[in-house]
Amino acid sequence: MEPAKYVLEMIDINKEFPGVKALDNVQFRLKPGTVHALMGENGAGKSTLMKCLFGIYKKDSGTILMEGEPVDLTDPRDALDNGVAMVHQELNQVLRRNVMENVWLGRFPLKRGLVDHKKMYEGTKEIFEDLDIDVDPREMIGRLSVSQRQMVEIAKAVSYDAKILVLDEPTSSLTDEEVNHLFRILEKLCDNGVGIVYISHRIDEILRISSEVTILRDGKWVATRDSANITTDEIITLMVNRDMENRFPPKVNKPGDVLMECKGITGKYPPTCVDVSFELRKGEVLGVAGLVGSRRTELLNVLFGSMTLGEGEIILHGKPVKNSSPEQAKKNHFALITEERRSTGLFPEMNIIFNSTISNIRAYLRGFLLTDKMMAKDTAKVIDDLRVRTPNQKARIKNLSGGNQQKVIIGRWLLMEPEVLLLDEPTRGIDVGAKYEIYQLILDLAAQDKGIIMVSSEMPELLGICDRILVMSNGRLSGILERGVHFGDIEGEQETIMRLAAKYV
């Protein structure tokens, strides 16, 4: 018999959530031994489509064929048993258990009815050696860095020896080196005939690794093209249905006088940032670049008082300030927008009013009671100023897209009129269109004379909107780059950053 042309066909898939048509007659066909990229803005239906395949969601209608045979995978167990493995966007791991238990969860090797720890350990070691991953299988998974956890998830999915491997944003926390490593693994799998579905927002990655691209928009299939015959701009146009001449808005801000001076900032509990000194000007967007583990997040947290300052001094408007707690930092007009906004910034079950006003709730007190009217007014301001797309103020924030959630969180802090804005990966996991709006917002804020420090792992966005870039390496400052001198249409700018980022590693 001739082998099936497609290892997976998803035909006319429909899925409706209350109030939203998440998938509308979507088509997707995956050839064996190839990487097929699935692209689209957040909310376009990529993850939903794959969750229908993996049995997490139940499709309303449509047909799924695997190697030409119709299948109906009802739950993840079923999917795994039928040769579909998936790396989920949310790192679904049991943090308090060790690495090998997470890898073997759902299929523990047994010996005389009991779990065979030796086999588990050796099996994990073998998988890791095979994939060149340097992680101790006995380590508690919560102690690993996010990038290590992501690699463990990938290794786990690979170890199922599946016919179809789905990767949903597998590289969001990986360094370039780790991405290269992942791609070598994927190429090897392709040679063995595995079909790979690759979801990512990073277009450069997609064009490198995939042979086909399918683009979804608003739950509908838009196009399937050969990766060789499509450009970044075309992809973006198809995704957002509008031309994106520039990925970055024009720079409207002008750095002015020194706003804040940081001298020898060192966190108290290592591993943390060590002896970091720099100045921040009014109206400046100061980027912070570095590899995963370069302690950029720690720097922001120490500045904000959510991690303890060991040594060093923060001088604001020429006067030393002490941010020994976030409350105090707030009083000193600092604001921090966290990287893990879902777990540390968002109250998912609460509405937009609550999420907009919670950090500044005292301002709405009249006597012992909160005044709804003022809260509604400020919420309206957040929605208008940041162009939050929501049916109304009372919508639960978990029902908004990632970009709109991010806007509400930024809006929350803006209501307190901060002078120093600390942004940790402000565009992580949000789609291209929303990214542009966030950039615009950052630059507008800088134009209003606010000082902005922005940590990002996406080099193009740092190069695109920052005035200066601090490069951190292993907790220390390894260099400060200036627009027009070191970067900004200057050849070798990315290499300069990479070199500095690796300085103390």
Next chain:
Amino acid sequence: MEIEKRVGNKNIGEFLINNALYFILGAILVTVVSIKPSFATLTNFINIIKQASTKGILALGCAGLIVIAGTDLSIGRVLGLSAAVTASLVQSVTYASRMYPQMTQQINLLIPLFLSIAIAVIFSLINGFGVAKLHLHAFIVSLGTQLIAYGLTCIYIEMQPSGSAQALSTFNDNFLNKAAGSFSIGNVKIPYVMIYFLICAFIMHIIWNKTKLGKDMFAVGGNPEAAKVSGVNVVKTIMLVYLVAGIYYGLAAFLEAARVQSVGANTGINYELDAISACVIGGVSFSGGVGTVIGVVIGSIILQAINYSLYFLSINAYLQYIIKGLIIIIAVAIDVRKYLEKR
């Protein structure tokens, strides 16, 4: 050099916190002995463990439920029902107002044991079904089942031929010997119940650490979504954990009937609070996914050591409550230190 020293100090601190349970237990015993040296006898220590045993078995059962981020308010009342059924079947055949006058010969003890376990398992599975399938919070569903169990207990006890609601008592010797008796090693009397407790703890330790069920249980408790997408049958895991809990409750009820020697409508009342306290003192986290069997065992013993010591020191009964409350809070506060990260 200096760095090494710092690391050394940190390790000692960590060691103290990681083993806080043992130090707390030690501190309680040392305090009591220093107040009243006559406390330091083997009999007293055996008494503590003996008294900790029945509730310890309950704690072992409900610890699994807490690991899967649940709880169980029905333990005490379910124990009461199982104990009442046990009691009615082990009454001495020479006792005139026994519940079953037609019972003229002692029945095999395995029958009441089996029934006791079966009843507890049914209730536990109802709780499990409510949690796993109906998606009720364990607090709510067990709040309901404890009332049902209590009602059934009262009805059952009132079914005595005498028509009275007096406690079921006067058990046969065989039952009392097996369930509440002891054996001697030299001069030392070892209660059987202590051995049962240790066996139960050992079996639970194996279940938690060596079986698929145990691993799945920790996964479901620690991150249900991760468990689900890894192909773990979450519903089945929850049901099995409740099943095991039911078996332990049933066994504890059987032993408790022999210990109290008289089972009335209020037998078992508030036992769930002791079982849950023992678990949390022993480091089983209410947020799920964390706990050890040895912790639960030590937790049960600590709880009983507090009771026993306060009684031994003849402290005012009302004051005992207050001291016990404080010790529970302090013990758990110290124990959670090990999970707090310094930032």
